[in-house]
Amino acid sequence: MKFSNFSNHFNQDSGILRLMNDLGHALNLDQEIYMLGGGNPAAIPQIEVCYRAEMIRLLENGNQFEKMVGNYDPPQGNQRFIEVLAELLNDTCGWSVTSKNIAITNGSQASFGILFNLFAGQFADRTSKKILLPMTPEYIGYNDVGLNESEIFRANRPVIQIDKDDRLFFKYQVDFSAIDIDDECGAICVSRPTNPTGNVITDTELTKLNQLAKQASIPLILDGAYGLPFPGIIFTDAMPVWDGHMVLCLSLSKLGLPGVRTGIVIADAEIIDMITRCNAIFNLSPGRFGPSLLTRLVKNKDLISLCDTIIKPYYKLRVDQAVNLVREYMSDLPVRVHKPEGAMFLWLWFEGLPGTCETLYQNLKKRGVYIISGSHFFPGLKENWEHKLQCIRVSYAGNEKQVEQGLKIIAQVVRAAYQGAHHEAARIKAVRIKAAKA
Incomplete structure (x- = not known):
């Protein structure tokens, strides 16, 4: 069967395709599975x-x-x-949003597919233009949404800052000295917090x-799928920000509703008109x-209260537990954790990792542990x-016992990799010494 050039874009390896396939296939396996790779939000009772009650209200409210x-x-x-969302944003954030500044899409992935x-x-x-990512790593789902055959991203490396008080942690910072906005840049995009x-x-x-x-x-495109003003999964000081020059993308997924596929774009009316047409x-x-x-939850502003009193505290407790498990199981390994300031993931950096993170992904998969290889999160970074x-x-949003066991297995597999590399290096050294004496 013959396909057009359009098919070439989809007929290749894709990180986001692998992620979603893993989510589906793993559920049908006989072995014990530790799903630490997916982006599903936590099931918070x-x-x-609350959502069940809202559904009952809909069912009982006439037609x-x-x-x-x-x-x-x-x-x-x-x-x-x-209309009620515009009121919520204006009342809680002090913005000047009207109904002409908001469009709904079928999820954040659809939002970025249109915007990019x-x-x-x-x-x-x-001319040909690209989306500038001022700092990578960035969201895996950005990678393949460009519909033309050329790369649509240009990205910069971050500055890596090791935490002075707790050297387990490090943090990426924007390297403003490396940012070059020329005629090739069609927009800047950054996520906050970053997946x-x-x-x-x-x-x-x-x-x-x-x-x-x-x-x-x-435009500056701000991906707020995990951020402000909702779901508010941020554990550090930050203000909700938007003005008419900025495109803010929100989502209902990380509120615990990934299945409804609802994305929200807040932008200048001209951009909203284009999204509507698409x-x-x-x-x-x-x-x-x-x-x-x-x-109803948006109109009554109950949504913000749910984020502040239930969703944010829940994830803060879970991330603290996950970090403690890393300390417990990986204290002898050269591991660092990106300072977890938001979202629902731990980003683990194994310095001098033997092999690659892709090899680690495959070895962990054999043990029933599903993570995401970090190499997929650097769109536009060619160097x-x-x-x-x-x-x-690593996602810490799933079942607590599975997260703990998954982190324990990760520690075992990574430790074996370092030990294997050490033994191989010692063997090669011994062979060379023997050859030199011969």
Whole structure:
């Protein structure tokens, strides 16, 4: 069967495809599985009870359920949800958002698929533009969304800062001296907090990036899927930020609703109009389920309270537990952890890792432990950098016992790798000494 050139983009290895396949296939295996690789949010009982109650309200409220499943929304998204969301953002963040500044998509992946292709690729004047990622590693799902055949990202290495008080931790920082915004840049994109590392760029860094974007007359795209104002999975000081020059992307997934596939884009009205047009062409309209389910919680501002009192404390407790397990099981290993400032992952850096993180991924998979190889999280960074091959992403959002056992097995497999490399080095040294004496 013959396919067009369009198919070439999808007929290749993809980190996000591997991630989603792992999530599905692992559930059907007979062996014990420790799913530390996926991006599923935690199943928080209090949150699940809340959503169930909202669903019951829909079912018992006249024909609201029938409207939700039986009607299309307009391509911009559910208008009632958009109106109450604008009110929430203005009241809680002090912004000046109207219904013309918000569009709904079928999940964050759909949001970025539209946005990146709006601002990168081939332009009418025959120029080609790219999305600048001022700091990698970045989200694995960015990698393959560009629909033209050329690379749509340009990325910079971060500055690595080792924590002075606790040397287990390190932190990536934006290297502003390396940022070069030229005519090839169509937009700047940064996530806050970052998947995979849990890094939260500071308010000062974000302000600088926004200023650079304004000076270049290009948008700053801010991926807030884990951040502010919701779900608020941030453990350090940070302010919710948006202005008319910025494109803020939010999601309902990390509130515990990944299955409803609801993304939110807050931007200038011209950008919202383009997203609306893309929605109509590719999807007819975005789904109604997520917006319908959460409209009452957004209108009453209960959503923010749930984030502050349940979701954020839950993840803070879990991340502290996970870090303690790393200390317990890996104290003899050359491991560092990116300072976990948000999101739901630990980013582990094994300095001098024998082999690569891809080899480690395959060896862990044989033991039933699913992680994500760090090499997939550097879109647009072309230079050879050993650091890319020494990191893995571990989710701590799953079952507590499985997370603990998974981290224990990771420690065992990594320890064996270092010991094997040490024994091999000793063997080679002995052979060379023997040959020299001969």
